[in-house]
Amino acid sequence: MIWNTDYECLDRTGLSRHQGERLGRLIDVLYRRVPFYRKKMDAGGVKPRDIQGIDDIVRLPFTTKEEMREVYPYGLLAVSQQEIVEIHTSSGTTGTPVVDAYTAGDIEVWAEVMARTLSAGGTGRHDIVQNAYGYGLFTGGLGVHYGARRIGATVIPISGGNTKRQLALMRDFKSTILACTPSYSLYLAEAAREEGLDPARLGLKAGFFGAEPWSESMRGEIQQQFGVLAIDIYGLTEIIGPGVAMECEHQKGLHINEDHFYPEIIDPSSGTVLPDGQKGELVITTLTKDGTPVLRYRTRDITYLDRATCACGRTTARMHRVLGRTDDMLIIRGVNVFPSQIEEVILKVKGIEPHYQLIVERRNQLDELEVQVEMNESLFSDEIRNLERIEKTIEADLYATLNIHTKVRLVEPKSIARSEGKAKRIIDKRQL
Template identity: 50%
Template sequence: MPWDDEFECMPLEKLQRFQLKKFKETLDWVYEKIPFYRKKFDEKGIKPQAVKALEDIHKLPMTIKNDLRDNYPFGLCAVPMNQVVRIHASSGTTGKPITGPYTKEDLEQWTECMARNLFSAGIRPGDMIQNAYGHGLFTGGLGFHQGAVRLGCTVVPTGSGMTERQITLLKDFGAKALFCTPSYALTIAERAEEMKVDIRSLPVSIGVFGAEPWTIGIRDEIEHRMGIKAMEAYGLTELSGPGVAFDCEAQDGLHINEDHFLAEIVDPVTLEPLPLGEKGELIFTSLQRRAMPMIRYRTKDITRFRRETCVCGRTFLKMDKIFGRSDDMLIISGVNVFPSQIEALLLDIQEVEPQYVLVVGKKGHLDHLAVKVEAKPGVIEAGEQKKAEVEKKISNHIRGMMGIGVKIELLAPKTITRSEGKAMRVIDQRPKG
């Protein structure tokens, strides 16, 4: 049984009636309260009253990340600041940070979305959880915290970092669930092995991971090394944080909280809508948020939708795990390449660890890709011939599956800096400008 079976198992026709009602209310709200959206709507020659059906969403303008930066910090806030009870923000590593103001009602809705997410992952009232997400401006730590509290869990708010202490507390306190990024879960597993702690024998049996793209191969690696079920929480600061979409026991796609978010898939180049099952860019519209609703926000995440009966009983739309980001896509020898595709192929190679970086450079006018990946213990020690064999094996595998030539550099174990948050997987050395 889901946490909120009224909505999570709602028949499609009834759900769509609810969505349309909230959609119209949101359009009226942003047109009245946010000058940016009023101007965008007027430029398109459309009034909120012209929207009669969910399909009319394609008539509306889109919102992009630069719109949020141009209106930094609170130009897109629809309520007076004395009604804002919390503000989160992105890291701002690629420009001005993206701010996320919340009303009391917004926090309540976010908390419910996170409670659904965690309950779906198998967490129950009374469970102890260890929250190793960063607590602060980043939405992860507090988002997971408030969802777990809503469920009635005991929360150990360790925050990120201090990996040995994380392992010690998992052992001493006996938490059932761990929250962190997938790359940090691998760091914890690796450090536990070094500490001679058998993490598979500990009470922890569930991990809920997010905040960065991760492949099914990485999920399998985490489950094998930690002896847990690795579940996913998908979200964005722009939409509220984690809890936008989530895994269920089927681990076969993420259920979107459709009573809170209206989802679309469009062609990332033409921006035209794509039919169910087609891979494209994920677009979200807020349906219930008050402080900073987003209209047709371009996530840049690439996925596809499925509307199907799920074994868990939920009727919410499913999206596949994120394949990559449209702005992360590389063009190597005329082939579109996502970092996640390289990751999946690396995980096919028994001699390497799931620790790698992709280095993008220029050779003349063309982009060039090099892959640095750590070898498993004993491979480098076996000598240069063995190292060259594995490098050739990886190169041939990538060429055979993707049709591109990639320079491979096999590194000694522990060479690549470990992540305590989001992993840095791509180093772009191409000249700027």
């Protein structure tokens, strides 16, 4: 189902014109009202009058996550605070969170793009949407909520976790749509079987999965276990939350809601825009956002674009499912984890060597992070319980910082490979 044929199926010429107009308006506002962007544009020698069409976007400066953090909390606001009706932030686990402040109009746009997202997987007003994304500052929960409301579907706002209850409600209310992280869906399937329920007979028809990297094989698994259409959805707090892009029933790449979010693929080292089909870093500009618009945001997600019309009839550019990241950020069970955070925690423990390794595996459909730390003279004890205490202490410290459970393993000295250049800290064994 296509929610908004006017825009989702707009011919490419019309779409470009629309994008150019919106970009011009955006630049005017940013230059006048957001000192952060005025400074950047001045530094780059570009004035609002230089932007005559969407192709001129390449003259504009990029925005990075670090810059967005530096202007926390209100530095990106393009309207007065009283026009803001809702604020979301990124988890802030790496330090300062990134703020997404929405005007009433922004929430309307969010509901619109999420209605498109849910429709693309077949959600209609008769459906019962079990929303197992976390509600709160995290954009996943409310994003899906607004979209389902816009469609007129019934939302069960159960939020994340509480697996037994998820299953009970799914069975009792006969949920037809599931929204959660892909790994959690498989955990639900497993829990269902343990309770003697066949996940395929729960009555679900589609699921909307995002917020962490996943693979085609995992999709196959989810589809088979639940007997659903498993739709990949993409979004990020820096832009709007979920609703940036979604697959349609053909599952041939994620349609970017291009009338609101303008995509570019760049070479991450040079910043040069790459042609369609070539892999690079995804960059997004919010064309219609009023509260906290973002210019050429560097997502650090690696993908490529295809602007050919899809079999579904949508003309919007499609991005391939995210292939990787330009930095070494790890996404563990939907939580962003940076090796630098782990390093910080480990190195605070007295006597720990600055050599460590992170091993990520997916066991029973859940991500597991093992942190290997080298044993040394000052840590060593002939008593097992003292050594176990070291492991437990670091695990507790990591949990306090990252909010995820890790497994700390003491290893022999020099057993972690040393590197002369950039250390290879991460071994990701997940088959994505």
